Amino acid sequence: MEPLQKDHHGGGNRTLSLLIEGKQYQWKQQFITGLEIKQLANLPTDCIIYLNIPEPWKDELVENDTKVDLARPEIEHFYILHKLKYTIDGQQYESSSQYIRGKQIRHQGQIASDKDIFLAIRGPWEDELITDDAFVDLARPGIEHVFSKDRKHSFTIIINGEDKVWEALKIEYKDVIALAFRHAFQPE
Known part of the structure; x- marks a missing residue:
């Protein structure tokens, strides 16, 4: 599908194209706010949206009141930072961050300091011990399962x-x- 011509002045009957989560939308003004992006795509107002920026630059966080210029040369692509799900001792949690520290897991799961925390690993491999300073990558495929058990002293x-x-x-x-x-x- 060919994108519509962009109107660099934001006036007239022309519309500007933008992509939100891979789906194309049209907008009649040069600027759009984060809240308007969410409303246009029927997204929850508390979701986190980023503007995809070509390398070598990093993608930009688009807050609800942030204005983005849609009249730049390329079609702007926005995506949602999906919350990552994980479990601690069978209870489900979510994180907006890809990495979480062991001490955050201990705090969230209310795990006593005399217990060890493990990341469940599918067999035949052993479960991974998580120290308080270790980071767990929540963006790996599937939901990460963390569990605690009495510390074994030997x-x-x-x-x-x-x-x-x-x-x-x-x-x-x-x-x-x-x-x-x-x-x-x-x-x-």
Whole structure:
């Protein structure tokens, strides 16, 4: 479909073409605001819209009161920044940002500091541990699923010159004795 001629003065019966989410629309004035773009395309007023700018420049955020000149040489293309969905312990959340930090996940999901946070990875690979300072990319295909679980503590204790594994934060004297002499009480 051939775009209509642009009227560089914004007057007369000519219309200006613009693309919103890949669909072509017509506008009779030289300038259009972000709110008018949303109304024209029947979009929610709280959605986030960007103006596609050719490389090497970055796309521009178009606020509701931002005016965009439609009479520039090319057809202006606008797109919505879709909210990215993810879950934390089965509860759904949304983000406008592609990346989210582990500490934000911990805060949103109200995850206690004594629990670990993992990004669910489809098998046969292991789930990915998320530290508080790590970033999770929410724009990968599909919905990211994050879950928490009790932190596993594993310590190596040397008793009588032998490495012994203990999986708790605290150890009592009776536990040390049991570890030291465990092999003496086990049947061969």
